[in-house]
Amino acid sequence: MHMRFDVVVVGAGPAGAAAAYAAASGGLKVLLVERGRGAGSKQVYGGKVYSHYLEEALGDLKGAPIERWVGKERLSIVDDAGRTATLEYEGGSTRAFTAHLTKLAAWLVDRAASAGAVFVDEVRVDSLRRDPSGRFSGVEAGGELVEADVIIDAEGVNRLLLERAGLVERASTRDLALGVKEVVRIGEKEVEERFGLDKGEGLSWILVGGVTGGLPGGAFVYTNKDTVSLGLVLYVDAAARAIEEPVHSMIEKLRTHPALHRYWADGDVVEYAAKLTPESGYRYMPRRLVADGLMVAGDAAGMLLNLGYTFRGVDYAVYSGYMAGRAAIAARDRGGPTEENLRELYEEPLRRSRPFRDLWRLRGVERAMEGGDRYFRRYPALMGAALRSMFELGESTPSIYEALRGAAEESGISIIGALVDALMMARSI
Numbered sequence: 519m520h521m522r523f524d525v526v527v528v529g530a531g532p533a534g535a536a537a538a539y540a541a542a543s544g545g546l547k548v549l550l551v552e553r554g555r556g557a558g559s560k561q562v563y564g565g566k567v568y569s570h571y572l573e574e575a576l577g578d579l580k581g582a583p584i585e586r587w588v589g590k591e592r593l594s595i596v597d598d599a600g601r602t603a604t605l606e607y608e609g610g611s612t613r614a615f616t617a618h619l620t621k622l623a624a625w626l627v628d629r630a631a632s633a634g635a636v637f638v639d640e641v642r643v644d645s646l647r648r649d650p651s652g653r654f655s656g657v658e659a660g661g662e663l664v665e666a667d668v669i670i671d672a673e674g675v676n677r678l679l680l681e682r683a684g685l686v687e688r689a690s691t692r693d694l695a696l697g698v699k700e701v702v703r704i705g706e707k708e709v710e711e712r713f714g715l716d717k718g719e720g721l722s723w724i725l726v727g728g729v730t731g732g733l734p735g736g737a738f739v740y741t742n743k744d745t746v747s748l749g750l751v752l753y754v755d756a757a758a759r760a761i762e763e764p765v766h767s768m769i770e771k772l773r774t775h776p777a778l779h780r781y782w783a784d785g786d787v788v789e790y791a792a793k794l795t796p797e798s799g800y801r802y803m804p805r806r807l808v809a810d811g812l813m814v815a816g817d818a819a820g821m822l823l824n825l826g827y828t829f830r831g832v833d834y835a836v837y838s839g840y841m842a843g844r845a846a847i848a849a850r851d852r853g854g855p856t857e858e859n860l861r862e863l864y865e866e867p868l869r870r871s872r873p874f875r876d877l878w879r880l881r882g883v884e885r886a887m888e889g890g891d892r893y894f895r896r897y898p899a900l901m902g903a904a905l906r907s908m909f910e911l912g913e914s915t916p917s918i919y920e921a922l923r924g925a926a927e928e929s930g931i932s933i934i935g936a937l938v939d940a941l942m943m944a945r946s947i
Protein backbone atom coordinates (compact mmCIF):
# COMPACT_ATOMS: atom_id res chain seq x y z
CA MET A 519 0.00 0.00 0.00
CA HIS A 520 1.39 3.43 -0.90
CA MET A 521 -0.14 6.60 0.48
CA ARG A 522 0.68 10.24 0.21
CA PHE A 523 -0.51 13.17 2.37
CA ASP A 524 0.44 16.83 2.65
CA VAL A 525 1.01 16.38 6.38
CA VAL A 526 1.47 13.33 8.61
CA VAL A 527 1.07 14.02 12.32
CA VAL A 528 2.52 11.42 14.69
CA GLY A 529 0.63 11.12 18.00
CA ALA A 530 -2.96 12.09 18.77
CA GLY A 531 -2.32 13.80 22.09
CA PRO A 532 -3.24 17.46 22.57
CA ALA A 533 -0.30 18.64 20.40
CA GLY A 534 -0.92 16.23 17.51
CA ALA A 535 -4.69 16.73 17.48
CA ALA A 536 -4.30 20.53 17.48
CA ALA A 537 -1.70 20.32 14.69
CA ALA A 538 -4.00 18.12 12.58
CA TYR A 539 -6.95 20.44 13.26
CA ALA A 540 -5.01 23.54 12.20
CA ALA A 541 -3.48 22.00 9.08
CA ALA A 542 -6.75 20.39 7.94
CA SER A 543 -8.67 23.64 8.57
CA GLY A 544 -6.32 25.30 6.07
CA GLY A 545 -7.24 22.75 3.39
CA LEU A 546 -4.23 20.41 3.69
CA LYS A 547 -4.61 16.65 3.34
CA VAL A 548 -3.70 15.44 6.81
CA LEU A 549 -3.13 12.00 8.34
CA LEU A 550 -3.11 11.78 12.14
CA VAL A 551 -1.55 8.53 13.39
CA GLU A 552 -1.96 7.18 16.94
CA ARG A 553 -0.54 3.95 18.34
CA GLY A 554 -3.22 3.61 21.08
CA ARG A 555 -6.73 2.22 20.63
CA GLY A 556 -8.90 5.28 19.95
CA ALA A 557 -7.82 8.81 20.70
CA GLY A 558 -6.74 9.47 24.26
CA SER A 559 -6.24 5.88 25.38
CA LYS A 560 -2.51 6.44 26.01
CA GLN A 561 -2.94 9.78 27.74
CA VAL A 562 -2.17 10.33 31.42
CA TYR A 563 -2.04 13.64 33.26
CA GLY A 564 -3.08 15.23 36.53
CA GLY A 565 -6.32 16.97 35.73
CA LYS A 566 -6.30 20.75 35.20
CA VAL A 567 -6.12 22.63 31.91
CA TYR A 568 -5.72 26.39 31.45
CA SER A 569 -8.22 27.54 28.85
CA HIS A 570 -6.46 30.57 27.30
CA TYR A 571 -4.39 28.87 24.58
CA LEU A 572 -7.10 26.32 23.81
CA GLU A 573 -9.54 29.13 23.10
CA GLU A 574 -6.90 30.96 21.07
CA ALA A 575 -6.24 27.86 18.93
CA LEU A 576 -9.74 26.45 18.65
CA GLY A 577 -11.84 29.61 18.78
CA ASP A 578 -14.19 28.15 21.38
CA LEU A 579 -14.54 25.20 23.74
CA LYS A 580 -18.04 24.22 22.57
CA GLY A 581 -18.73 20.59 23.44
CA ALA A 582 -15.42 20.18 25.31
CA PRO A 583 -15.63 17.48 28.01
CA ILE A 584 -15.12 19.91 30.88
CA GLU A 585 -15.71 18.34 34.29
CA ARG A 586 -15.59 21.48 36.44
CA TRP A 587 -14.30 25.07 36.17
CA VAL A 588 -11.71 25.56 38.90
CA GLY A 589 -12.99 28.03 41.48
CA LYS A 590 -10.71 27.07 44.35
CA GLU A 591 -6.92 26.72 44.35
CA ARG A 592 -5.25 25.18 47.37
CA LEU A 593 -1.55 24.79 48.24
CA SER A 594 -0.50 22.70 51.22
CA ILE A 595 2.79 21.89 52.92
CA VAL A 596 2.60 18.64 54.86
CA ASP A 597 5.22 17.38 57.30
CA ASP A 598 6.06 13.73 57.99
CA ALA A 599 3.64 13.71 60.94
CA GLY A 600 0.78 14.86 58.68
CA ARG A 601 0.62 18.44 60.03
CA THR A 602 -0.57 20.63 57.20
CA ALA A 603 -0.29 24.35 56.41
CA THR A 604 -2.66 25.43 53.65
CA LEU A 605 -3.06 28.51 51.51
CA GLU A 606 -6.37 28.78 49.68
CA TYR A 607 -7.34 31.10 46.86
CA GLU A 608 -10.94 31.62 45.78
CA GLY A 609 -13.26 34.30 44.53
CA GLY A 610 -11.23 35.07 41.38
CA SER A 611 -12.37 34.49 37.81
CA THR A 612 -11.97 31.03 36.42
CA ARG A 613 -9.36 30.42 33.71
CA ALA A 614 -8.86 26.68 34.14
CA PHE A 615 -11.01 23.58 34.11
CA THR A 616 -10.67 19.98 35.18
CA ALA A 617 -11.09 17.28 32.54
CA HIS A 618 -10.16 13.67 31.84
CA LEU A 619 -7.36 13.89 29.28
CA THR A 620 -8.58 10.75 27.52
CA LYS A 621 -11.88 12.51 26.77
CA LEU A 622 -10.27 15.86 26.00
CA ALA A 623 -7.88 14.28 23.48
CA ALA A 624 -10.78 12.41 21.87
CA TRP A 625 -12.72 15.68 21.57
CA LEU A 626 -9.69 17.41 20.01
CA VAL A 627 -9.31 14.54 17.53
CA ASP A 628 -13.01 14.86 16.64
CA ARG A 629 -12.41 18.55 15.91
CA ALA A 630 -9.47 17.59 13.65
CA ALA A 631 -11.56 14.93 11.89
CA SER A 632 -14.44 17.40 11.40
CA ALA A 633 -11.94 19.77 9.76
CA GLY A 634 -11.05 16.95 7.33
CA ALA A 635 -8.06 15.16 8.91
CA VAL A 636 -7.92 11.38 8.53
CA PHE A 637 -7.42 9.71 11.91
CA VAL A 638 -6.00 6.19 12.22
CA ASP A 639 -5.48 4.49 15.57
CA GLU A 640 -3.65 1.31 16.61
CA VAL A 641 -0.83 2.14 14.20
CA ARG A 642 2.60 2.71 15.68
CA VAL A 643 4.98 4.74 13.56
CA ASP A 644 8.31 2.86 13.60
CA SER A 645 10.53 5.47 12.00
CA LEU A 646 10.68 8.81 10.25
CA ARG A 647 11.74 8.35 6.64
CA ARG A 648 14.28 10.59 4.87
CA ASP A 649 14.79 10.84 1.11
CA PRO A 650 18.31 10.64 -0.39
CA SER A 651 18.76 14.42 0.06
CA GLY A 652 18.23 14.02 3.83
CA ARG A 653 14.79 15.65 3.80
CA PHE A 654 12.10 14.03 5.98
CA SER A 655 9.65 12.65 3.47
CA GLY A 656 7.32 10.25 5.30
CA VAL A 657 6.82 7.71 8.06
CA GLU A 658 7.13 3.94 8.22
CA ALA A 659 4.63 1.88 10.17
CA GLY A 660 4.41 -1.91 10.19
CA GLY A 661 6.39 -2.16 6.98
CA GLU A 662 4.21 0.40 5.15
CA LEU A 663 5.44 3.76 3.93
CA VAL A 664 3.28 6.87 4.08
CA GLU A 665 4.79 9.78 2.20
CA ALA A 666 4.25 13.39 3.21
CA ASP A 667 5.51 16.87 2.39
CA VAL A 668 5.87 17.57 6.08
CA ILE A 669 5.78 15.52 9.28
CA ILE A 670 4.69 16.95 12.61
CA ASP A 671 6.21 14.91 15.41
CA ALA A 672 3.94 15.09 18.46
CA GLU A 673 4.93 11.74 19.97
CA GLY A 674 5.10 13.08 23.54
CA VAL A 675 7.78 12.79 26.20
CA ASN A 676 9.04 9.39 25.09
CA ARG A 677 10.45 10.67 21.80
CA LEU A 678 11.88 7.47 20.37
CA LEU A 679 11.35 8.52 16.74
CA LEU A 680 13.39 11.69 17.21
CA GLU A 681 16.06 9.66 19.00
CA ARG A 682 16.21 7.11 16.19
CA ALA A 683 16.44 9.92 13.63
CA GLY A 684 19.46 11.31 15.54
CA LEU A 685 17.68 14.59 16.36
CA VAL A 686 17.76 14.27 20.15
CA GLU A 687 19.88 12.42 22.68
CA ARG A 688 18.38 9.71 24.87
CA ALA A 689 16.61 11.44 27.77
CA SER A 690 18.52 11.56 31.04
CA THR A 691 16.78 10.68 34.32
CA ARG A 692 17.65 14.24 35.43
CA ASP A 693 15.19 15.58 32.87
CA LEU A 694 12.24 13.35 33.71
CA ALA A 695 9.59 13.04 36.36
CA LEU A 696 7.27 10.11 36.95
CA GLY A 697 3.57 10.72 37.54
CA VAL A 698 1.27 8.14 39.16
CA LYS A 699 -2.42 8.76 39.46
CA GLU A 700 -5.65 7.25 40.73
CA VAL A 701 -9.22 8.30 40.06
CA VAL A 702 -11.65 7.65 42.91
CA ARG A 703 -15.42 7.78 42.36
CA ILE A 704 -17.36 9.28 45.28
CA GLY A 705 -20.41 10.79 43.53
CA GLU A 706 -21.24 14.35 42.47
CA LYS A 707 -22.92 15.43 45.71
CA GLU A 708 -20.06 14.06 47.80
CA VAL A 709 -17.47 15.91 45.67
CA GLU A 710 -19.24 19.18 46.40
CA GLU A 711 -19.96 18.53 50.07
CA ARG A 712 -16.59 17.11 51.04
CA PHE A 713 -14.52 19.78 49.29
CA GLY A 714 -16.90 22.67 50.10
CA LEU A 715 -17.61 23.45 46.44
CA ASP A 716 -20.55 25.13 44.74
CA LYS A 717 -22.43 23.23 42.05
CA GLY A 718 -20.13 22.68 39.08
CA GLU A 719 -17.19 24.32 40.86
CA GLY A 720 -13.82 22.57 40.87
CA LEU A 721 -10.82 22.38 43.20
CA SER A 722 -7.16 22.21 42.25
CA TRP A 723 -4.94 21.21 45.18
CA ILE A 724 -1.15 20.86 45.21
CA LEU A 725 0.65 19.34 48.21
CA VAL A 726 4.37 19.06 48.97
CA GLY A 727 6.48 17.53 51.74
CA GLY A 728 5.42 14.43 53.67
CA VAL A 729 3.06 13.35 50.87
CA THR A 730 6.07 12.27 48.78
CA GLY A 731 7.99 10.93 51.78
CA GLY A 732 10.23 14.01 51.44
CA LEU A 733 11.27 13.12 47.87
CA PRO A 734 11.50 16.01 45.39
CA GLY A 735 8.12 16.32 43.67
CA GLY A 736 4.60 16.82 44.89
CA ALA A 737 1.07 15.52 45.04
CA PHE A 738 -2.07 16.75 43.33
CA VAL A 739 -5.81 16.48 43.89
CA TYR A 740 -8.33 17.63 41.28
CA THR A 741 -12.09 17.33 41.54
CA ASN A 742 -14.04 16.08 38.54
CA LYS A 743 -17.83 15.85 38.21
CA ASP A 744 -18.28 12.76 40.38
CA THR A 745 -14.68 11.60 40.86
CA VAL A 746 -11.45 12.85 42.35
CA SER A 747 -8.07 12.56 40.61
CA LEU A 748 -5.15 12.22 43.00
CA GLY A 749 -1.55 11.47 42.32
CA LEU A 750 2.15 12.06 42.76
CA VAL A 751 4.86 13.49 40.58
CA LEU A 752 8.41 12.43 41.53
CA TYR A 753 11.67 13.64 40.00
CA VAL A 754 13.16 10.47 38.60
CA ASP A 755 16.83 11.13 39.32
CA ALA A 756 16.31 12.04 42.98
CA ALA A 757 13.71 9.31 43.46
CA ALA A 758 16.00 6.65 41.98
CA ARG A 759 18.63 7.54 44.58
CA ALA A 760 16.43 7.83 47.64
CA ILE A 761 13.16 5.98 47.08
CA GLU A 762 12.47 3.32 49.70
CA GLU A 763 9.26 1.74 48.43
CA PRO A 764 7.46 1.07 45.13
CA VAL A 765 5.48 4.03 43.76
CA HIS A 766 2.23 2.05 43.85
CA SER A 767 2.56 1.84 47.61
CA MET A 768 3.37 5.57 47.77
CA ILE A 769 0.10 6.40 46.07
CA GLU A 770 -1.68 3.97 48.35
CA LYS A 771 -0.20 5.97 51.27
CA LEU A 772 -1.40 9.20 49.68
CA ARG A 773 -4.94 7.79 49.34
CA THR A 774 -4.95 6.62 52.95
CA HIS A 775 -3.07 9.65 54.33
CA PRO A 776 -4.58 10.70 57.70
CA ALA A 777 -5.01 14.31 56.53
CA LEU A 778 -6.62 13.34 53.22
CA HIS A 779 -8.47 10.04 53.21
CA ARG A 780 -11.73 11.48 54.57
CA TYR A 781 -12.17 13.36 51.26
CA TRP A 782 -12.60 10.14 49.30
CA ALA A 783 -13.45 7.65 52.06
CA ASP A 784 -15.64 4.76 50.80
CA GLY A 785 -14.98 5.74 47.17
CA ASP A 786 -14.14 3.26 44.43
CA VAL A 787 -10.76 3.44 42.71
CA VAL A 788 -11.80 3.37 39.05
CA GLU A 789 -8.48 4.17 37.37
CA TYR A 790 -4.75 3.74 37.99
CA ALA A 791 -2.15 5.09 35.58
CA ALA A 792 1.49 6.14 35.44
CA LYS A 793 3.53 8.07 32.89
CA LEU A 794 6.73 10.05 32.50
CA THR A 795 6.73 13.80 32.01
CA PRO A 796 9.57 16.23 31.32
CA GLU A 797 10.79 17.64 34.66
CA SER A 798 11.64 20.91 33.04
CA GLY A 799 10.41 21.70 29.55
CA TYR A 800 13.17 24.17 28.84
CA ARG A 801 15.96 21.70 29.59
CA TYR A 802 14.15 18.98 27.66
CA MET A 803 13.81 21.05 24.52
CA PRO A 804 15.67 19.77 21.43
CA ARG A 805 18.31 22.17 20.09
CA ARG A 806 16.27 22.49 16.88
CA LEU A 807 12.49 22.23 16.60
CA VAL A 808 12.53 21.89 12.80
CA ALA A 809 14.42 20.10 10.07
CA ASP A 810 13.80 19.83 6.33
CA GLY A 811 10.22 18.47 6.19
CA LEU A 812 9.81 18.11 9.98
CA MET A 813 8.42 20.06 12.95
CA VAL A 814 8.34 18.97 16.61
CA ALA A 815 5.50 20.00 18.94
CA GLY A 816 4.17 19.40 22.46
CA ASP A 817 6.08 17.46 25.14
CA ALA A 818 8.48 16.16 22.47
CA ALA A 819 9.47 19.81 21.92
CA GLY A 820 9.77 20.45 25.70
CA MET A 821 6.70 22.71 25.67
CA LEU A 822 5.79 22.16 29.30
CA LEU A 823 6.06 24.45 32.30
CA ASN A 824 6.17 22.92 35.78
CA LEU A 825 6.51 25.39 38.64
CA GLY A 826 5.44 22.93 41.30
CA TYR A 827 2.19 24.83 41.94
CA THR A 828 1.31 25.21 38.24
CA PHE A 829 1.52 22.63 35.48
CA ARG A 830 1.07 23.88 31.92
CA GLY A 831 1.46 20.94 29.56
CA VAL A 832 -1.82 20.41 27.74
CA ASP A 833 -2.40 24.07 26.85
CA TYR A 834 1.21 24.56 25.69
CA ALA A 835 0.96 21.33 23.67
CA VAL A 836 -2.20 22.57 21.95
CA TYR A 837 -0.55 25.94 21.33
CA SER A 838 2.65 24.54 19.78
CA GLY A 839 0.72 21.92 17.78
CA TYR A 840 -1.60 24.58 16.44
CA MET A 841 1.37 26.77 15.44
CA ALA A 842 2.98 23.81 13.66
CA GLY A 843 -0.25 23.11 11.73
CA ARG A 844 -0.53 26.77 10.71
CA ALA A 845 3.13 26.79 9.66
CA ALA A 846 2.51 23.78 7.39
CA ILE A 847 -0.15 25.83 5.56
CA ALA A 848 2.05 28.92 5.31
CA ALA A 849 5.01 26.83 4.05
CA ARG A 850 2.88 25.44 1.19
CA ASP A 851 2.30 28.99 -0.02
CA ARG A 852 5.98 29.86 0.32
CA GLY A 853 7.73 27.23 -1.72
CA GLY A 854 7.41 24.22 0.59
CA PRO A 855 8.44 22.99 4.05
CA THR A 856 12.17 23.51 3.76
CA GLU A 857 14.12 23.80 7.01
CA GLU A 858 14.58 27.52 6.42
CA ASN A 859 10.88 28.10 5.83
CA LEU A 860 9.85 26.02 8.84
CA ARG A 861 12.34 27.86 11.03
CA GLU A 862 10.86 31.20 9.98
CA LEU A 863 7.26 30.03 10.10
CA TYR A 864 7.30 27.80 13.19
CA GLU A 865 10.44 27.75 15.31
CA GLU A 866 11.14 31.48 15.43
CA PRO A 867 7.53 32.58 16.14
CA LEU A 868 7.33 29.84 18.80
CA ARG A 869 10.55 31.09 20.42
CA ARG A 870 9.12 34.61 20.44
CA SER A 871 5.79 33.45 21.88
CA ARG A 872 4.72 34.06 25.48
CA PRO A 873 4.79 30.35 26.49
CA PHE A 874 8.34 29.95 25.22
CA ARG A 875 9.52 33.18 26.84
CA ASP A 876 7.99 32.02 30.13
CA LEU A 877 9.80 28.69 29.83
CA TRP A 878 13.08 30.56 29.38
CA ARG A 879 12.39 33.13 32.12
CA LEU A 880 11.34 30.52 34.66
CA ARG A 881 13.97 27.90 33.82
CA GLY A 882 15.64 28.45 37.24
CA VAL A 883 12.90 26.40 38.88
CA GLU A 884 14.96 23.27 38.13
CA ARG A 885 17.76 24.54 40.34
CA ALA A 886 15.30 25.25 43.13
CA MET A 887 13.81 21.77 42.80
CA GLU A 888 17.28 20.28 43.00
CA GLY A 889 17.53 21.79 46.51
CA GLY A 890 15.75 18.49 47.30
CA ASP A 891 15.85 17.48 50.93
CA ARG A 892 15.68 21.06 52.26
CA TYR A 893 12.51 22.00 50.39
CA PHE A 894 10.74 18.68 50.53
CA ARG A 895 11.58 17.38 54.02
CA ARG A 896 13.41 19.81 56.31
CA TYR A 897 11.36 22.98 55.72
CA PRO A 898 8.03 21.12 55.96
CA ALA A 899 9.35 19.71 59.28
CA LEU A 900 10.23 23.27 60.42
CA MET A 901 6.78 24.48 59.42
CA GLY A 902 5.10 21.56 61.25
CA ALA A 903 7.06 22.18 64.47
CA ALA A 904 6.36 25.95 64.36
CA LEU A 905 2.62 25.42 63.84
CA ARG A 906 2.52 22.90 66.66
CA SER A 907 4.03 25.51 69.05
CA MET A 908 1.60 28.17 67.81
CA PHE A 909 -1.60 26.14 67.98
CA GLU A 910 -1.08 23.33 70.51
CA LEU A 911 -1.01 25.59 73.52
CA GLY A 912 -0.51 24.61 77.14
CA GLU A 913 0.72 26.95 79.84
CA SER A 914 2.59 29.45 77.70
CA THR A 915 1.80 31.26 74.45
CA PRO A 916 4.80 31.80 72.13
CA SER A 917 5.00 34.64 69.62
CA ILE A 918 5.41 33.66 65.95
CA TYR A 919 9.12 34.44 66.20
CA GLU A 920 9.52 32.28 69.31
CA ALA A 921 7.62 29.44 67.63
CA LEU A 922 9.85 29.68 64.58
CA ARG A 923 13.06 29.89 66.62
CA GLY A 924 12.06 26.88 68.72
CA ALA A 925 11.15 24.92 65.58
CA ALA A 926 14.43 25.89 63.90
CA GLU A 927 16.41 24.70 66.93
CA GLU A 928 14.42 21.45 67.09
CA SER A 929 14.98 20.69 63.40
CA GLY A 930 18.57 21.98 63.24
CA ILE A 931 17.80 24.65 60.61
CA SER A 932 19.15 28.21 60.58
CA ILE A 933 16.34 30.78 60.25
CA ILE A 934 18.57 33.08 58.20
CA GLY A 935 19.48 30.20 55.86
CA ALA A 936 15.77 29.39 55.50
CA LEU A 937 14.95 33.03 54.69
CA VAL A 938 17.70 33.17 52.06
CA ASP A 939 16.42 29.91 50.55
CA ALA A 940 12.84 31.26 50.58
CA LEU A 941 13.98 34.39 48.74
CA MET A 942 16.00 32.39 46.21
CA MET A 943 13.06 30.03 45.64
CA ALA A 944 10.68 32.96 45.20
CA ARG A 945 13.05 34.53 42.66
CA SER A 946 13.39 31.26 40.73
CA ILE A 947 9.72 30.58 40.41
Ligand SMILES: Cc1cc2nc3c(=O)[nH]c(=O)nc-3n(C[C@H](O)[C@H](O)[C@H](O)COP(=O)(O)OP(=O)(O)OC[C@H]3O[C@@H](n4cnc5c(N)ncnc54)[C@H](O)[C@@H]3O)c2cc1C
Nearest residue numbers: 529531532533553563564565566643674697816817831832
Ligand atom coordinates in the same frame (compact mmCIF):
# COMPACT_ATOMS: atom_id res chain seq x y z
C1 LIG B 1 1.23 12.65 35.99
C2 LIG B 1 1.12 13.80 35.05
C3 LIG B 1 0.37 14.90 35.45
C4 LIG B 1 0.20 15.97 34.56
N1 LIG B 1 -0.66 16.96 34.92
C5 LIG B 1 -0.96 17.95 34.04
C6 LIG B 1 -1.97 18.90 34.33
O1 LIG B 1 -2.67 18.83 35.35
N2 LIG B 1 -2.20 19.88 33.42
C7 LIG B 1 -1.50 19.98 32.24
O2 LIG B 1 -1.77 20.90 31.45
N3 LIG B 1 -0.56 19.06 31.93
C8 LIG B 1 -0.28 18.05 32.79
N4 LIG B 1 0.64 17.08 32.45
C9 LIG B 1 1.38 17.20 31.18
C10 LIG B 1 0.53 16.86 29.98
O3 LIG B 1 -0.08 15.60 30.15
C11 LIG B 1 1.37 16.86 28.73
O4 LIG B 1 2.15 18.03 28.68
C12 LIG B 1 0.54 16.75 27.45
O5 LIG B 1 -0.24 15.57 27.46
C13 LIG B 1 1.47 16.74 26.23
O6 LIG B 1 0.73 16.52 25.09
P1 LIG B 1 1.44 15.87 23.80
O7 LIG B 1 0.37 15.81 22.75
O8 LIG B 1 2.69 16.58 23.49
O9 LIG B 1 1.89 14.42 24.25
P2 LIG B 1 1.02 13.19 24.77
O10 LIG B 1 -0.19 13.64 25.47
O11 LIG B 1 1.96 12.31 25.50
O12 LIG B 1 0.56 12.47 23.42
C14 LIG B 1 1.49 11.80 22.59
C15 LIG B 1 0.72 10.77 21.78
O13 LIG B 1 1.59 10.24 20.80
C16 LIG B 1 1.33 8.83 20.69
N5 LIG B 1 2.54 8.22 20.13
C17 LIG B 1 3.79 8.21 20.68
N6 LIG B 1 4.64 7.57 19.87
C18 LIG B 1 3.93 7.17 18.78
C19 LIG B 1 4.28 6.44 17.60
N7 LIG B 1 5.52 6.02 17.38
N8 LIG B 1 3.30 6.19 16.70
C20 LIG B 1 2.01 6.62 16.92
N9 LIG B 1 1.63 7.30 18.03
C21 LIG B 1 2.58 7.58 18.95
C22 LIG B 1 1.04 8.43 22.13
O14 LIG B 1 0.35 7.20 22.19
C23 LIG B 1 0.22 9.61 22.62
O15 LIG B 1 -1.15 9.42 22.39
C24 LIG B 1 0.85 15.98 33.30
C25 LIG B 1 1.63 14.88 32.91
C26 LIG B 1 1.77 13.80 33.77
C27 LIG B 1 2.56 12.60 33.33
